[in-house]
């Protein structure tokens with residue numbers, strides 16, 4: 436794979452902006468709002484550092500990291516014309532949305548990647564309320580790391596915000612992890628870092644909230660807020676805490692949970708959580724903390740309280756309205772499917788299938804493969820399983836490696852049935868599940884969405900180096 440230097444990107448930007456200008460009249464003809472991918476710059480690092488060259492999503496006027504917020508009400512149609520002004524092909528995946536297969540953006544399975552200078556029309560209904568995100572699903576180890584992700588918020592059909600016991604306001608917090616050099620430029624020669632891929636993945640050294648390192652977020656004393664927290668990092672698992680803010684979890688991956696107290700919230704890559712917090716009436720600053728992996732809790736963002744204190748809040752938090760859109764599981768007649776995760780540093784793999792051959796560990800690493808699902812690395816040739824429409828599928832997910840994985844199923848949400856570690860709670864509905872080293876997790880879903888759906892680890896370094904497959908519903 437070629438690696439772009441910063442000069443290449445700048446030259447690419449110049450070349451493609453002139454192509455885009457020529458193409459603009461036809462783009463203006465479409466009824467769909469434009470979502471453009473483009474090279475841009477963003478002030479990610481703290482003041483005093485240079486701006487970072489990124490790849491960004493843009494509306495007509497502005498390119499931002501994270502990308503522009505897309506916000507609709509449940510049941511609304513989302514329509515966007517992707518216009519690719521990057522020097523690489525791309526595609527947009529609408530993470531967690533149960534949409535029709537052809538709109539899933541999972542290149543190359545559900546569509547061909549969109550070449551530079553070309554367009555693709557996305558058009559689908561967002562049935563389920565909740566906190567989602569959209570991101571590149573082509574060469575995503577590189578493209579998401581360069582900034583191609585944004586929030587997708589589907590509001591409840593019935594009002595929640597402002598009702599008794601609910602929050603009065605909400606904040607979307609997109610948490611990211613960047614690998615930057617001393618000039619705040621993205622370190623680009625590490626997309627294919629097989630050493631990192633065989634461990635926890637490509638880790639960053641700069642954390643941002645909504646594209647800013649260590650921001651101050653203005654709040655009002657006594658205010659009750661709904662945080663929509665999205666982990667958009669390529670590989671980093673984020674243990675989070677909100678001390679002195681009485682955090683209560685109300686949704687995971689968009690789906691409501693009965694409000695429950697939380698001390699530490701662990702979000703794997705691509706996972707989301709909605710959390711209600713109460714800003715104290717009597718303190719000027721509270722914080723969102725992250726454990727960077729060494730047990731030290733460091734500040735990720737600060738809530739800066741200003742103005743008169745609002746009256747105190749009810750102790751109980753109002754639950755979110757139920758979805759009512761998921762089919763009921765039929766566990767007695769479930770089709771059982773295993774998902775075995777193998778490989779990586781300290782364990783390795785033996786006798787693994789890759790592109791029709793059975794290969795040993797050395798031959799696999801020579802081809803950039805260090806992980807396998809069910810004994811096959813990067814399995815795009817045939818589905819891992821087939822299910823008829825409406826069939827309940829029970830998957831036993833076994834992690835036989837020394838690292839956690841965040842397994843994402845496209846086109847469906849599933850229920851966590853059982854757990855063998857502290858990362859999941861039975862009964863939670865998710866689209867991405869974190870499975871610790873040597874853990875086994877059982878999940879079940881109703882395979883009610885026809886099509887070819889990807890199933891992969893959302894640590895994008897792991898996905899790229901083998902933890903990829905798909906299943907078919909027909």
Ligand SMILES: [Cu+2]
Pocket residue numbers: 839840841892893894897898902
């Ligand atoms: Cu993984």
